[in-house]
Amino acid sequence: MNLLVVNAGSSSLKLARLDAEGAVTSATTVEAWQGEGHLEPLTAFLAGCGQVDAVGHRVVHGGPRYTGPARVDEPLVAYLSSISSLAPLHNPRAVAGLRSVRELLPDVPAVACFDTTFHATLSPAARTYAVPREWNERWGLRRYGFHGLSHAHAVRRGAELVGRPAGELRIVTCHLGAGASLAAVRGGVSVDTTMGFTPLAGLVMNTRPGTLDPGLLLWLLEHGPVPPAELGDVLEHRSGLKGLSGTSGDLREVLTGRAAGDEACVLAFDVYLHRLARETAAMTAAIGGLDLLVLTGGVGEHSWEVRAALAESLGYLGAAVDAELNRATTADADISAPGVAVRTVVVTAREDLEIRRQVSAVLG
Known part of the structure; x- marks a missing residue:
């Protein structure tokens, strides 16, 4: 199966x-894509990429x-x-x-693959917010x-790297x-994760703050007073x-400032790691417990500083990295x-391979 993988981001x-073996034979990124009706970049790519038997979105x-993944239909x-607000x-x-x-390839089967699917296995205790039950049910x-998609691939590939079945491991x-x-994985399925109703929760990110005290947000709305639209913009684009740090939010800039003694960058990195x-x-x-720690994504794959600091902080669990290997590894x-109780691996993010797996499962 020759698969077209489509990833429409925020901009x-x-x-x-991908060919029948899963190798990428052609790829492009269209910056500033204008959305529906902006077909020229798609048309140009399809004209030169070769046969497409299926599409994974x-x-x-x-x-x-x-x-779970589903065939694309009306x-x-x-x-x-209808759920765009989420x-x-x-x-x-x-x-x-x-x-x-679909306009350009109306006869080619397409499958939608969701980033939320992997966490559909969360138990009621893990997924439920402690707000009035009526609110949870109504909204x-x-x-x-x-x-x-990234977590699912990281689990499978991480287990392969240590030569053990994913189902036998406790993986973060x-x-x-x-x-x-982050995702907590046991028996090969997601048991917990750091994001919640929206992608704002959890870890400190480039421009997002991660989890905050809800009372802080209420205080800003009531006493700041910060208008809701401004608060939303700050939480999405001007925090983290x-x-x-006062930088763009790129961790590489923060690390450069930290190395130069910039106090704001030092604090930003410390908050991030904490x-x-x-x-x-x-x-x-x-x-x-923990058997395997898997790091993926741009920072996970390329920041030896973050990997070293995280492993050191988890030393009490039995995690440690080889300093030379850690500095050299980007894939x-x-x-x-040697001899650690908790293995640490780096996995290249390949959501496209997970999409290929899911498309194959749906189309047979």
Whole structure:
């Protein structure tokens, strides 16, 4: 099966063609994609990429209805449009991608693959918010979790790197990029995660603050007074590493400033690591221990400083990395120190391979 993978982000459109072996034969990123109706970049890519037998779309939010990959049809597209408020930066763009590709490839089967699917296995205790039950039922309030396609691949590939079945391991996967989240995995399924109803919760990220005291937000609204629209913009685009350090929020800039003695960058990195270590320990508690720590995403794959600091903070659990291997690794590898109880591996983020797996499962 030759697969077209479509990832419509908040501003860009990523396209890739995978051959029958899962190798990427063609790929492009369309910056500033204008959405539905902006067909020229898609048309150009399809003209040169070769035969396409199926399409797999990455969709951030499947809502309460879609807890697994699904064939793209009009009811699915209409439902995703109806829940745009759950992921306003991403789901409308995904719908635009679904419609655009269907216009150009009307006879090619397409499957929507959701970032929330991996966390559909959370227990009621793990997914339920302690607010009035009527609210949860009326508005579908619950912890959904995100980055599921990345976490799913990280679990499978991480287990392969240590030569053990994923189902036998207690795993914490760390998707660390501009957005960041952790997943606690036991028996091969997600038991807990750091993001919740929206992708704002959990870890400190490039421009998002992670979990905050709700009372702080109420205080800002009532006494700041900060208008809701401004508060939303600050939480999405002006917080996290960016807000603390005064940089763009890119961790590389923060590390450069930290090395130069910039106090704001020093604090930003310390806050980032403190939250990462604390949440990793919480994920470990959720699965009753830790056998394997998997790091993926741009930071997880390339920041040896973060990997070293995290492993050191988890030393009490039996984690440690080989200093030389850690500094040298930027792709799939076991970077554990010899004889440790907890293995630490780096996995290249390949959501496209997980999408391929899910498309194959749906189409047969």
